[in-house]
Amino acid sequence: MLxxxxxxxxRFGGRAVLDRVGLDVAEEExxxxxxxxGSGKSTLLRAVAGLQPLDGGxxxxxxxxxxxxxxxxxxxxxxxxxxxxxxxxxxxQNVAFxxxxxxxxxxxxxxxxxxxxxxxxxxxxxRRAVASLSGGxxxxxxxxxxxxxxxxxxxxxxxLGQLDRSLRERLxxxxxxxxxxxxxxxxxxxxxxxxxxxxxxxxxVMRDGRIAQSGTPLEVWQRPADEFxxxxxxxxxxxxxxVAGEAADTPWGKLPVPVGAAQGVRRLLVRPxxxxxxxxxxxxxxxxxxxxxxxxxxxxxxxxxxxxPRLEAACALRAAPEVGDMxxxxxxAAEIVVLD
Numbered sequence: 561m562l563x564x565x566x567x568x569x570x571r572f573g574g575r576a577v578l579d580r581v582g583l584d585v586a587e588e589e590x591x592x593x594x595x596x597x598g599s600g601k602s603t604l605l606r607a608v609a610g611l612q613p614l615d616g617g618x619x620x621x622x623x624x625x626x627x628x629x630x631x632x633x634x635x636x637x638x639x640x641x642x643x644x645x646x647x648x649x650x651x652x653q654n655v656a657f658x659x660x661x662x663x664x665x666x667x668x669x670x671x672x673x674x675x676x677x678x679x680x681x682x683x684x685x686x687r688r689a690v691a692s693l694s695g696g697x698x699x700x701x702x703x704x705x706x707x708x709x710x711x712x713x714x715x716x717x718x719x720l721g722q723l724d725r726s727l728r729e730r731l732x733x734x735x736x737x738x739x740x741x742x743x744x745x746x747x748x749x750x751x752x753x754x755x756x757x758x759x760x761x762x763x764x765v766m767r768d769g770r771i772a773q774s775g776t777p778l779e780v781w782q783r784p785a786d787e788f789x790x791x792x793x794x795x796x797x798x799x800x801x802x803v804a805g806e807a808a809d810t811p812w813g814k815l816p817v818p819v820g821a822a823q824g825v826r827r828l829l830v831r832p833x834x835x836x837x838x839x840x841x842x843x844x845x846x847x848x849x850x851x852x853x854x855x856x857x858x859x860x861x862x863x864x865x866x867x868x869p870r871l872e873a874a875c876a877l878r879a880a881p882e883v884g885d886m887x888x889x890x891x892x893a894a895e896i897v898v899l900d
Contacts, residue, residue: 562587562622562745563608563713569616570603577603579769580617585713590739590746592756595766596792601749604766605715608747609638621713632661637711639702639719645690651677651701652686658709676704679738696727703735707742714739716748720755732758753793757781765789786899790829796872797830803898811868813844816893827899832859834895835873837881843888846871848881862889 563585570578577600585591593601606612608619610631619626626634637658645654655676656669664672677685680700693701699720706714719735720728732755739746750756756763757777765773765780773785784790787798801810803823808815810828817828837860846862849870858880862871871889881887 564620567617568607568614568619570607570612571615576769581771585747588743588745590759590761591764592760593749593764593766594753594756599766600769601766602717605717605749609636609715610634635712637706637714639706640717645698645701647690651688654701655704655708657705662709672708676707680704714744714746718750719748728755735759783897787827795829795831799828799869801826801828815891815896817896817898818893821898829897829899830891831895832872832874834892835871836890836892837873838888838890840886840888843890846887846889848883848885851880851883
């Protein structure tokens with residue numbers, strides 16, 4: 561493993577903001593750490609970088625304990641969301657900063673700067689003033705600067721947080737291509753699950769200083785570990801039910817559950833795609849209380865006639881009912897998860 565955290569613990573005022581965290585990152589792997597504010601994700605990044613001392617546990621890079629190793633000798637790159645470019649230096653001088661600190665010759669600096677500016681889509685921009693750059697261009701320069709010294713581990717703290725959504729969505733695809741081309745190992749933290757799922761080989765969800773779930777984007781999305789992870793990912797259809805065999809008794813009626821589901825009293829997640837609207841003489845009768853256009857579908861909010869929690873359904877654009885309509889609801893077992 562390139563990076564290993566073993567029981568990494570950081571306390572602020574007696575409270576553990578990192579609580580015995582264990583995490584491995586392999587060579588050339590892209591790992592994104594997700595979590596709400598205060599979950600410990602940025603503290604984790606700072607601990608790996610050497611900017612935050614541990615109160616317990618170890619950080620190992622390439623198998624070597626980093627206790628006592630200062631940040632500038634760890635061989636890691638760190639890129640913050642506010643870019644932190646030097647305004648008095650042009651683009652090329654910003655990108656070359658780390659190379660100069662490592663004693664690279666002017667010729668080596670020039671070659672590496674040109675290579676990286678081409679790579680991040682800013683060919684020939686070396687003489688431009690930082691103030692003349694757009695937010696997205698500054699982000700690219702900051703990335704080139706972080707990559708210039710060829711760090712064995714690149715760490716990103718909310719790397720696209722200050723950019724508008726369309727630019728973030730475009731840049732995250734380009735970032736993944738750049739990292740793949742260079743074989744870069746990446747540890748990134750973000751609160752934006754769309755960004756993390758598009759960028760990462762593996763997603764780590766944190767809660768209260770601990771890891772709530774770790775897995776591939778598909779694994780985490782399809783099988784959230786618990787109600788916290790499900791709700792953090794934006795799923796609202798969570799209800800308690802009693803699972804017996806391949807069905808569960810819930811306030812929404814009897815729901816089908818996957819074969820082999822854990823039995824007994826459980827929390828169940830129904831993804832919006834698994835809430836199927838049918839005629840009012842079938843299934844659970846509900847009133848449509850709101851509808852929200854989502855681009856690829858319409859999110860429809862439903863209030864059951866029974867004394868049951870509200871539901872959200874994902875409907876095709878042309879098939880979405882109007883507010884005030886009555887509909888029937890049935891459930892698709894393939895979109896139901898029995899949570900741990």
